[in-house]
Amino acid sequence: LTITPEVHIMVDSNHSSQFESQNRTIDYLAVFFASVNMKFKTLLRSKLDVQLVLSQLTIFRDGNESFVQKPNDRQDIMVIKTLETLKDFVGNNTRDFKKDDLVVLLTGCDLADMDDKGELILGVTGIAYIGGACSAKKVGIVEDMRKMFDGVHSFAHEVGHLLGMVHDGQGPPKELPESPGAAECFASAGTIMSPSQTFNSIHRFSVCSAEQLRVFANSQKP
Secondary structure (H helix, E strand, O other), rough: OOOHHHHHHHHEEHHHHOOHHHHHHHHHHHHHHHHHHHHHEEEHHHHEEEEOOOEEEEOOOOOOOOOOOOOOOOOOOHHHHHHHHHHEEEHHHHHHHHOOOEEEEEOOOEEEEEEEOOOEEEEEEEEOOOOOOOOOOOOEEOOOOOOOOHHHHHHHHHHHHOOOOOOOOEEEEOOOOOOOOOOOOHHHHHHHHHHHOOOOOOOOOOOHHHHHHHHHHHHHHO
């Protein structure tokens, strides 16, 4: 089964400002995107040929990303609120995004959430809607800082969510009733869809992730 999702990457001002020119940004993203695709090639062992295709690239430079939500006096991005406003932004500009299967915001800011007491929760590296590809929820956000490609793993992980994959160790998501889920794969195995990333992470998708993708891709056929 060959799967070629078309991905629109949006680069926020904080990320693009790390580079001396737009050409340098593009050069970096070319290597970044190729590295993400190498992770998806690990699905070949499950007879899934996945190749992400860059459909569009939008680079912000002037801080005019209206959809980015930040707490007062901080540069952290509020990840859940921004995911919602990014979804609305894409939905309100359908002409610009109609040919994209996925839209991923790459940010150079720290991603954060907020607990019930209003305290910031740091350490978030990405977020996306499960099974959101090719729908109104086709958006995700990935943190990539320091020009060191540290967001490659998270990018593959969040795209996995958009393509119907839950975390290893979890059952089927309510959004995708036909999904087999990933309860039969250990969360501690350290694969790409493990709930947490460590220095011992394995840079491949589990058999559970592969089967979920197969079911999701077949459900998208006309």
